[in-house]
Amino acid sequence: MDDASSSFEITINGTKRHFNVEPWVTLLDLLRERAGLTGTKKGCDHGQCGACTVLVDGQRVNSCLMLAVMQDGKEVTTIEGLAAGNELHPLQRGFIQHDAFQCGYCTPGQICSALGLIREGKADSVDSIREFMSGNLCRCGAYSNIVAAIEQARGQL
Amino acid sequence: MISLPHFPEHLQKLGPHTGKPLDRVDGLAKVTGKALYAAEHHRPGLLYGVVVSSSVARARIRSFDTADALAEAGVVQVFTHQNRPKLASRSKKWRDQDTPKGSPFRPLEDDRVLFSGQPLALVVATSFEAARHAAALVRIEFDEIEQPETRLLERLGQGKAPGRAKGGFTPPPGPHGHPQQALKSAFARVNADYLVSAEHHNPMEPHAATVFYEEDGSLTVYSKTQGPVGEQAFLSAVLGLKKDRVRVLAPFVGGAFGSGLRPQYHLVLAAMAALELKRSVRVVLSRQQMFTFGHRPYTWQHVALGAERDGKLVSLVHEAVAETSKFESYVENVVTWSARLYPCPNYSLNHRVVPLDVYTPLDMRAPGAVTGLFAIESAMDELAHELGMDPLQLRLVNYGEKDGLTGHPYSSKELRACYQQAAGRFGWEQRWSEPRGRREGSKLVGWGMATGVWDAMQVPASARARLHLDGRLEVASATTDIGTGTYTVMTQIAADVMGLSLESVEFKLGDTSLPEAPLQGGSFTVASVGSAIKAACDGLRDQLFKLAQKMPNSPFYARSQAEVEFRDGRLGLPGHPEAALSYAQILRQQGVSVLEEEVKVLPNLLKQRGYSLATHSAVFAEVQVDEELGTIEVTRMVTAVAAGRILNPKTSRNQLLGGMVWGISSALHEKSELDLELGRFINHNLAEYHIPVQADIRHLEVVFVEEQDEIVNPLGIKGLGEIGVIGVAAAIANAVFHATGRRVRHLPIRLDDLL
Ligand code: FES
Ligand code: FES
Numbered sequence: 001m002d003d004a005s006s007s008f009e010i011t012i013n014g015t016k017r018h019f020n021v022e023p024w025v026t027l028l029d030l031l032r033e034r035a036g037l038t039g040t041k042k043g044c045d046h047g048q049c050g051a052c053t054v055l056v057d058g059q060r061v062n063s064c065l066m067l068a069v070m071q072d073g074k075e076v077t078t079i080e081g082l083a084a085g086n087e088l089h090p091l092q093r094g095f096i097q098h099d100a101f102q103c104g105y106c107t108p109g110q111i112c113s114a115l116g117l118i119r120e121g122k123a124d125s126v127d128s129i130r131e132f133m134s135g136n137l138c139r140c141g142a143y144s145n146i147v148a149a150i151e152q153a154r155g156q157l
Numbered sequence: 158m159i160s161l162p163h164f165p166e167h168l169q170k171l172g173p174h175t176g177k178p179l180d181r182v183d184g185l186a187k188v189t190g191k192a193l194y195a196a197e198h199h200r201p202g203l204l205y206g207v208v209v210s211s212s213v214a215r216a217r218i219r220s221f222d223t224a225d226a227l228a229e230a231g232v233v234q235v236f237t238h239q240n241r242p243k244l245a246s247r248s249k250k251w252r253d254q255d256t257p258k259g260s261p262f263r264p265l266e267d268d269r270v271l272f273s274g275q276p277l278a279l280v281v282a283t284s285f286e287a288a289r290h291a292a293a294l295v296r297i298e299f300d301e302i303e304q305p306e307t308r309l310l311e312r313l314g315q316g317k318a319p320g321r322a323k324g325g326f327t328p329p330p331g332p333h334g335h336p337q338q339a340l341k342s343a344f345a346r347v348n349a350d351y352l353v354s355a356e357h358h359n360p361m362e363p364h365a366a367t368v369f370y371e372e373d374g375s376l377t378v379y380s381k382t383q384g385p386v387g388e389q390a391f392l393s394a395v396l397g398l399k400k401d402r403v404r405v406l407a408p409f410v411g412g413a414f415g416s417g418l419r420p421q422y423h424l425v426l427a428a429m430a431a432l433e434l435k436r437s438v439r440v441v442l443s444r445q446q447m448f449t450f451g452h453r454p455y456t457w458q459h460v461a462l463g464a465e466r467d468g469k470l471v472s473l474v475h476e477a478v479a480e481t482s483k484f485e486s487y488v489e490n491v492v493t494w495s496a497r498l499y500p501c502p503n504y505s506l507n508h509r510v511v512p513l514d515v516y517t518p519l520d521m522r523a524p525g526a527v528t529g530l531f532a533i534e535s536a537m538d539e540l541a542h543e544l545g546m547d548p549l550q551l552r553l554v555n556y557g558e559k560d561g562l563t564g565h566p567y568s569s570k571e572l573r574a575c576y577q578q579a580a581g582r583f584g585w586e587q588r589w590s591e592p593r594g595r596r597e598g599s600k601l602v603g604w605g606m607a608t609g610v611w612d613a614m615q616v617p618a619s620a621r622a623r624l625h626l627d628g629r630l631e632v633a634s635a636t637t638d639i640g641t642g643t644y645t646v647m648t649q650i651a652a653d654v655m656g657l658s659l660e661s662v663e664f665k666l667g668d669t670s671l672p673e674a675p676l677q678g679g680s681f682t683v684a685s686v687g688s689a690i691k692a693a694c695d696g697l698r699d700q701l702f703k704l705a706q707k708m709p710n711s712p713f714y715a716r717s718q719a720e721v722e723f724r725d726g727r728l729g730l731p732g733h734p735e736a737a738l739s740y741a742q743i744l745r746q747q748g749v750s751v752l753e754e755e756v757k758v759l760p761n762l763l764k765q766r767g768y769s770l771a772t773h774s775a776v777f778a779e780v781q782v783d784e785e786l787g788t789i790e791v792t793r794m795v796t797a798v799a800a801g802r803i804l805n806p807k808t809s810r811n812q813l814l815g816g817m818v819w820g821i822s823s824a825l826h827e828k829s830e831l832d833l834e835l836g837r838f839i840n841h842n843l844a845e846y847h848i849p850v851q852a853d854i855r856h857l858e859v860v861f862v863e864e865q866d867e868i869v870n871p872l873g874i875k876g877l878g879e880i881g882v883i884g885v886a887a888a889i890a891n892a893v894f895h896a897t898g899r900r901v902r903h904l905p906i907r908l909d910d911l912l
Contacts, residue, residue, distance in 0.1 A: 033284075038197035039191070042196075044843045048844045078190065079190035080189065080190045088189075096180050102412070102641065103639060103640030105411030107188060137843065139360055140412055145811060
């Protein structure tokens with residue numbers, strides 16, 4: 001398998017990192033198992049739950065559906081990269097204040113997805129938030145609080 | 158502004174922190190990605206295990222061909238029943254804290270296949286990718302492939318009484334009075350069958366175990382579990398290790414809903430592989446494999462109700478027949494709720510199980526009650542319609558001041574207030590009686606209501622409290638926080654009992670090196686572990702006070718403990734601010750570096766004797782049904798809950814909202830589809846197994862009803878994990894009837910039911 005490995009660079013949360021992995025390694029598994037960034041979650045590995053949502057060049061994507069090698073030269077932002085030092089991102093603050101989670105397993109994906117949503121300009125109404133956050137499942141059912149958290153944070157960005 | 162439910166604050170306080178809508182203390186870890194779940198602990202050299210699942214439900218394994226798998230680079234071993242290391246051979250050793258009657262499933266036991274998806278091999282490799290690929294290369298030949306028995310509805314007559322088969326199960330009593338006769342002579346009757354689908358828990362975090370092999374050969378296990386203590390005992394029995402050679406940790410659990418009550422097969426496989434290979438091993442189940450162990454059982458029910466002209470029940474018949482596996486006899490309380498809720502002179506209750514070629518069902522959020530309350534609360538709605546009565550009025554006519562089964566009074570029961578407050582918030586008095594009576598555009602609008610009930614339980618639990626010289630309080634118990642808020646409310650309790658700030662209290666959980674705690678289930682964690690924490694802190698107060706009395710010229714010398722106060726980290730006398738001493742001062746002066754108290758608290762059975770202990774709720778739902786498309790939307794729902802003292806209205810409200818989402822899910826979305834020929838759950842992924850998404854959830858409202866209870870436990874807490882989901886499906890089904898005039902007696906209700 002070593003022969004098949006390819007080498008590439010991804011900027012993750014502002015830091016350029018070099019990898020040498022097989023082409024079938026997904027971005028999600030790369031983050032979790034090789035980059036030590038387990039904040040991004042695996043809920044299904046099939047693009048069906050949104051737990052693995054990260055931002056690639058500013059756009060929200062399901063990282064379980066992306067091959068790592070194809071991110072060569074791109075910028076990836078994960079949940080670990082949102083806070084500025086000890087200063088939480090407004091979405092992170094909003095999620096805490098509105099108790100927008102229970103178990104917390106869908107949370108990093110929800111927050112990254114919400115950031116993408118706000119940048120897409122689709123967080124302007126409750127209906128729009130509900131519709132365009134529907135790719136992120138929350139089995140704990142914290143949906144109402146997630147909407148409230150996004151509504152609060154959208155004005156602070 | 159954060160909207161909080163109405164909340165009777167004065168009743169809820171132990172001190173400044175309890176009863177307040179505080180943010181979760183573990184929130185920061187969860188929003189920054191720092192909270193580590195079972196599959197996220199790492200050590201160099203970690204191996205990855207991938208399970209090979211059976212494609213058939215009933216067969217014998219003739220042979221394995223693992224040559225190709227083993228030839229893959231990075232593959233270390235392929236374990237099958239033929240080469241696995243020795244595991245406990247006696248069935249008794251495989252019992253856990255939630256085992257029903259029977260013989261627990263043992264992975265890689267022998268050549269028999271008992272259900273589709275059974276783990277038949279474990280491939281272990283140096284990377285996840287290599288293990289996954291090699292798992293696809295393992296070839297298995299079968300003999301004696303047989304048609305699995307899967308048809309519950311064809312075997313209803315073959316149901317067996319399960320006996321007293323499982324902890325928490327109360328076998329329904331024999332018939333009371335003359336239910337059949339009373340039914341015949343009743344003024345109005347309902348006679349109907351109901352079906353509840355199988356469901357799988359599907360927490361967002363797949364089940365996983367990371368097993369670190371320590372230098373001394375002991376195991377450190379990060380597990381997705383609702384009971385580390387139970388898993389430690391289970392693993393040590395199965396692997397033949399002394400208990401102190403296995404430490405189980407679960408600091409964060411990505412949801413469980415019952416799926417973590419029993420140790421699942423991946424845990425055994427990971428630990429077995431680690432011991433054998435003397436390496437650390439992680440096994441994570443795929444989402445597909447999350448459908449290969451316990452589920453809410455597919456259950457058929459029959460309900461017959463007879464009533465007088467005024468709605469008073471004269472006869473109540475409630476029977477259930479549920480599936481179980483061929484190897485264990487799973488049971489849950491389905492039918493007893495009806496007779497408890499609605500006292501009736503003539504009743505007959507029955508619960509039977511039918512063994513099928515499926516995995517053993519498993520407690521799933523509000524086990525039994527979700528199923529039973531759907532039937533009885535639908536039937537009550539049908540009866541109200543028969544009688545031309547308001548459904549809420551029918552509930553009030555049959556309101557049970559006492560438990561209808563035992564005749565015991567309730568330690569507290571504010572269900573009437575739940576009905577009133579939820580109905581008020583919902584606007585129920587505006588309800589129109591005729592089905593199909595209101596339209597909005599192309600949509601029919603309907604309103605429905607139902608009742609919820611769940612046991613308020615307390616079980617034995619231990620906790621430890623340690624006060625340090627720097628004023629820090631460390632509290633600990635080996636319980637878990639599966640998203641319920643355990644970290645937060647335990648911190649609140651300890652801070653208030655000790656008179657400390659939240660910041661100076663640290664609560665540790667999820668580790669078998671801490672004092673023993675029960676499984677986290679049945680809504681009894683806060684009542685049980687919370688009581689233990691209160692007792693441990695009370696013990697610390699006693700110790701502190703005694704130490705303070707011994708100090709030279711102690712201002713407390715001639716005082717009793719009732720006269721002093723523990724506030725802001727100081728022991729003081731009200732009205733004498735000069736006398737106050739900080740805890741740290743007392744410890745330092747007396748030369749004590751740590752003050753420690755560890756206690757085990759049991760429920761006060763003497764006090765509880767003769768009472769029925771239960772949580773109640775009233776649910777009101779509005780649906781809109783598109784007449785042409787059959788689509789159903791729950792446009793708003795109000796739940797009022799009487800659950801004793803509410804420690805944190807913010808986390809509590811969240812729990813109940815989650816329960817309501819679960820109720821909407823079982824009403825309209827969730828169903829594990831069993832292929833009757835193959836015996837396999839075929840929609841085993843999150844695209845085909847539907848749960849509500851963000852767009853499915855509209856206006857949900859929670860009301861906490863004041864309820865004081867000094868009998869249930871010292872904290873007056875009843876628990877909230879289950880009550881939010883119970884009754885919701887019936888309220889929605891009743892609303893669908895009110896909207897459309899169609900009575901759907903199975904769950905989930907889907908658009909094809911209404912076309
Ligand atoms: S893990 Fe990527 S969408 Fe579920
Ligand atoms: S918080 Fe548990 S899945 Fe969303």
